[in-house]
Amino acid sequence: MLGIVVSRADSASVHIGEQLRGLRDWDTSVDETRPDAEGGGTVHRTDSVELREFEALHLDIEDIGAAFDDPDLLVFASKHAGETEELLTAHHTGNFGVAEFGGEGGQFARACPRAHEAVVAALQRHAPPDYEVGMECTHHGPTSVGVPSMFVEVGSGEPQWKDPDAAEAVARAILDLADEPADKPRENGTRRHLLGVGGGHYAPRFERVVRETDWAVGHIAANWSLDALEEWADSDAERDAVLERAFRASAADYALMEGDRPALQETIESLGYRVVSETFVQETSGVDLALVEALEDAIRPVDQGLRFGDLPPGYDGEWTVLDLPEELIADARGVDSEALRETIERQSIAYATEQNGTVLTGPIVCPANTEPATFLDPIIEILEQRFDSVERRADELVVRETAFDPDLARTADIPEGPKFGKLASGKSVEIDGDIIDPERFHRERIRRYTL
Template identity: 85%
Template sequence: MLGIVVSHADAASTHIGEHLRSLRDWDTRVDETRPDADGGGTVYRTDSVELREFEALHLDIENVAAAFDDPDLLVFASKHAGETDELLTAHHTGNFGVAEYGGEDGRFARACPGAHEAVISALQRHAPPGYEVGMECTHHGPTAVGVPSMFVEVGSAEPQWEDPDAADAAARAILDLADEPADKPRENGTRRHLLGVGGGHYAPRFERVVRETDWAVGHIAANWSLEALAEWADSDEERDAVLERALAASAADYALMEGERPDLQAAIESLGYRVVSETFVRETTAVDLDLVETLEDAVRPVDDGLRFGKLAPGYDGEWTILDLPNELISDVRGVDSEALRETVENQSIAYATEQNGTVLTGPIVCPAEADLQAVVAPLVEILERRFDSVEWTADELVARETAFDPDLARTAGIPEGPKFGKLASGESVEIDGEEIEPERFQRERIRRYTL
């Protein structure tokens, strides 16, 4: 069940609450077990949503989940204050250092990365003209909530807090979460959740990840948060404890960093978590994490050049590694590197690359039942653009070409220069009154590739 917290101490929250109540046919009851100021009084319910109103400001309310009837997710409808004009935003709560605005020092509310990803998309769908949609780093309280939670906010000043269109958009986005789980599905003993480390308060890099991949982001330690952590933590052990709490509260086994932070990377890895690159996040989108782990062990890590082919998404069968000759891959790449890449991507589960993923080198991972001839035949077609013939025997490809041999021309005394170039291009030249045919300096070359 989705629980919604509305605060009468917050103008935007009050207006969002009004729109929430207008968008559903609510069942109402009076809860006399709690004071009206603490979520008692009139309670609004549907099958999957419960709305309660409080007098205190959100960040001062502790253990708010206890007021609701067994919620799975809590959303605080709130205002956003800043110099960011028209903005709809969402963020998790907690403190990497001193708790200046609610909650406890170095503590975090349980994040809801899956629902957070969903609400960013919903805010984008419902945003009024002129409003931007963003996400923020982790900041302020409360830290003791009781269930996964986040703030959904209208900003950034009084004109927006009073804007009915903005309140309506936030209300609709919140209600779209009625059947959304707080977390991404579990796979391979983990989830596609990331702890964000570094960057600015409004976290554009992590927002791109949420919008453009199937990974979600839990708590985010912006640059200023890391400075606050460094000022507050008395030791590396205390710093590491905060990082581990942030990872646990994000239900994350992975961290994504903005910039180079070797000390923090070492700290997170020493705690047993993995620091990944944005390349890893993008390349593994839609690929089962169990398959990712298996192929990283068998071939190489994604950050060292493993890439996934068109067959990878959803693949759960047996696979085999085709270790084609390096010379074959190199020669096909020399003819048409883009065609090589497209051919391998279309037929493979994964393949190895070098130079930051730009140069395909192999090996190639294919389904176990893949036919070698079907894999190699498109490569032969590419080779035939360069060679005069390509023959395929039982275990070998033989490629032949007749080409200009510069050593023969030099031996015959042909001076290097324009005429040398014409001969290389297959044109006849005249030297000392003699017509020289290019065929005199051509030699058959044979390339053999053992399969």
């Protein structure tokens, strides 16, 4: 069940609440067990949503989950204040350092990464023209909510807080969360949740991850948050404890870091969490995490060049490693690297690359029952574009070509220079009145690849 918090002390929240009540047919009742100022009084409900009003500002209300009837997710409809003009945004709450605006220092409310991902998409769907949609880092209270929660806001000043179109967009986005889970499903003992580390208050890199991949982001420690943490923590142990709480409150075992912070990365890894790159997040999107782990162990880490083919989504069978000769892969790549990569991607589970994933090198991971011909036949077709003949034998591939041999030309006293180059490119030249044909300096070359 989705719980929605409206604050009467927040004008934007009041306007969002009005839009919320107008967008659904609500059942209303009176809760006399709580004071009206603390979520009692008139309560609005549907089958999957409960809306309550509170007198205080959201960030000053602790343990607010107890006011609702067993919610799975809690959303604070709120305003955003800043210099960003027309903006719809969402963020989790907590304090990496001192608690200046609600909550406790070094504490965090339980994040809702999957729902946060969903609301960013919903805000984009419903945003009025000229309104941007963004994500913010973790900041301000409350830190004790009792249920996964987040703020969904309209900003960034009085004109926007009064804008009915903006209020309606936020209201619709919130209602789209009815029946939306707070977290990604568990797989391989973990979830596709990231703790964001570094960057500015607004988080375009983490927003890109949320928009473009199937990973979600929990708490985000911006650069200023990390500075606040260092100032607030009395010791390395206290700093580590805060980081540990941020991971737990995000239900995350991975961190995505913006900027180069080797000491912090070492600290995070010493706590038992993995720091991953955006490349890792992009490349593993849609790939079962158990398969990712197994292939990283067997081949190489994603950040060292492991890439995934077209087969992994839903693949749950056995796999094997096909180790084609490096020279064969290199020669096929030299003929048509794009065609080679396409055929490997289409039929593989994964493959190894170099140079930041741009150069396919092998080995290749394929289903256990794959016939070698599945990969060899397309590679032979690529080689045939350049070489005179390609012969497949039981245990080897024999490739023949007749090509210009510069040593033969040199022994015939062909001078280095433009004429030498013409012969190499297959053109006849005249030397001392004689016409010299390039075929005179051709020699058959044979390449053998052991299979």
